Amino acid sequence: MASVRPVKLDINGKEKTLSLEPRVTLLDALREHLHMTGTKKGCDQGQCGACTVHVDGQRVLACLTLAVQSEGSAITTIEGLAGPDGTPHPVQQAFIEEDAFQCGYCTPGQIMSAVACIREGRAGSDDEIREFMAGNLCRCGAYPNIVSAVRKAAEATA
Amino acid sequence: MMNFDYSRATSLEEAATLARHPGAMLLAGGTTLLDLAKCEVARPERVIDLTRLPGLNTITVGESGATIGALATMSRVADDHGIQRRYPAIAESLLLAASAQLRNMATIGGNLLQRTRCPYFRDPAGYPACNKRDPGTGCSAIGGITRDHAVLGTSDHCIAVYPGDLAVALSALGATIQTNLRAIEIEAFFLMPGATPERETVLERGEIITAIAVPATPLAANSTYLKVRDRQSYEFAAASAAVGLELDSDGVTIRDIRVALGGIATKPWRAIAVEDALRGRRLDEGTVREASRTAVDGAKSHGGNAYKIELAPCVVARAILKAGGIQ
Incomplete structure (x- = not known):
């Protein structure tokens, strides 16, 4: 049965390598594994939009995206929106x-x-x-x- | 969500081979599969990720027709100028569906295969009886709250509505579903529940949708999709209609018309009686309203959904009049 595998993610321009089961969503990878809690878990079933992030510039729902599917894509979260000096977007x-x-x-x-x-x-x-x-x-x-x-x-x- | 193995297919042949294993499920946009896996309606043992397959997301709009790759997302198809110009009902049906985020994720192939929103189907813990989910267990919807259930194409085993919008537009426009094995006319693609509601399409195990082909016709270029629902946005249809209309050169005689309905039936519902009643007739409101009544011939109420039998003909009539430039 499914085992943990290395998953390489590009989040806000930084490369992160995690060990994840395939079922882990991008939302849970962000919140539970990377402790980036800016992206919120609302309904966790694609209805509320609280988990919206950008994948390759497109807004998507992190709760219905498998983390492993996001390999090779540029992910932007709310934490990556402000300027390098902290100026709000x-x-x-x-x-x-x-x-x-x-x-x-x-x-x-x-x-x-x-x-x-x-x-x-x-x-x-x-x-x-x-x-x-x-x-x-x-x-x-x-x-x-x-x-x-x-x-x-x-x-x-x- | 139960755990599963994950494979990223690198070729269609590999995907088809992997998909033949019992317990394997295909993953594209993930908006249906992961949602249903979280409700434990879907319990995949292995997920086959199709999203890296090359060449399956192309949109081609030519003189004889359009071909839309199965992995093209809803938003890309809706934004395609050729689709908007020659197949407005397709673009409209996509833009009126889901939310911007979901449209960026969901693919055209997956969109066709989305599962019903029947709340009994989606709640295995609360409602163990569901013939669609667990064949032979019964139907919790019959005798239950049926406001969103089908009035056409139902059986004693299942009254769940087909929830999609795109497939309704494609039914009106006579599309063909291409798979790795064959081409299937959309009329033959979706199945009514009968005694086997768990089987929703004619797709076989290991068969994968590769593209949708839509013929270029004058009525496709003059088509529209009208969706009526409880909220103005981000909601499934209470009733919807896709209409393609071609008028004679006199501008008032209906040369050809195709009509399909959504939100009221167990599959995208072609209204051939309406088409037959209007072909060759004059386009005026009285004629259209009278003909539109036949859209619900044979409809059966289950109580809460009786309003759909009144609503659907009105939606059909409005869509026809809109396509004819009258409303």
Whole structure:
């Protein structure tokens, strides 16, 4: 039966080698094995978006990705978003300025999703932002401020 | 999630050989397989990762038709300009499905094979009876809460809805599923539950979808997908319709039409009666609404899902009128 195998991951530009069972998701590899807890575990079944990370620049759900599948890809997590001097990413800054969270648990996923949403050119209007951020749930209901933050960051980037 | 062995296939032949082993399951985007493995509905002993197979993610749109590689992701297909222009129903069905993250992961081949969202199917601990999951154990949905269950194509063994959107569009557009062994018309690809609801497609063990081929037709270029659901976004269909419509040069007579429905049946549901009732007729709202009633011929309510029998003809009519530029 399945045994532990070496899995080499490129996370935020750093190479990490882990010993993992094949069933370990990218989310559990990040949180439980690398202790990078910025990426959150919400539903753990692909419905809430809290675990959103970028794989080769595309936003995906770490809870439905096997770590072993991510070998050879560039993974970016919320910890890799700020500048080298710690300056927040423009989307992080916009979330602070627009007060786009309450408890904050969904926020890393919202921000990772928003960065990609803007890059995809899908943040052109409030309706478009709502549609293309629909995969990130916020149980506190901070949606109006999240939309404002994404719009503000998108306008600043344009 | 139970543990499993993992193999990364390097060729289609190798993947097919590995997939023939009992207990082996294919992995592409992982959005269905890992979800179901976590619910312990899927219990793979070995997972065969197809994602590194070369040449299976190409999208080609030409004069005679389009070929979409099985490993192309939903988002890539939805964003393809050729698909958007010549097969709008395909692009629309993909964009109205799932979330941006899931669309970046899920592949076209895997999308066709997504499993039902029947809550009884997805909960082995809470509901041991499910003929689809564990053949012969019964059906917890029949007599249960059936708001999201099928009204067409059901049997005494299973009333679970086929959840997908893309396959509905592909049914309307007459697509063909290509595998490592053969080409299968989409009408023949999906199976109704009958007495064997665990068998959802004609695929054999070791058979792998390699591409989807869609013929270029005037009605494909003038097609649309309409999805009605409880939430505006990120939700499965209460009822949906894909329509391809070709008008005569007079702009009002229906030369050809193809209609398929989603969210109401155990498989993507082609509405041939609607097509037959409208071919050669004038495109006007009264005619369309009357013909659309036949979309639910033979439908059977299980209580909570009775609304679908009222809803589906309205969705079909609206989709036809939209394709005809009337609404």
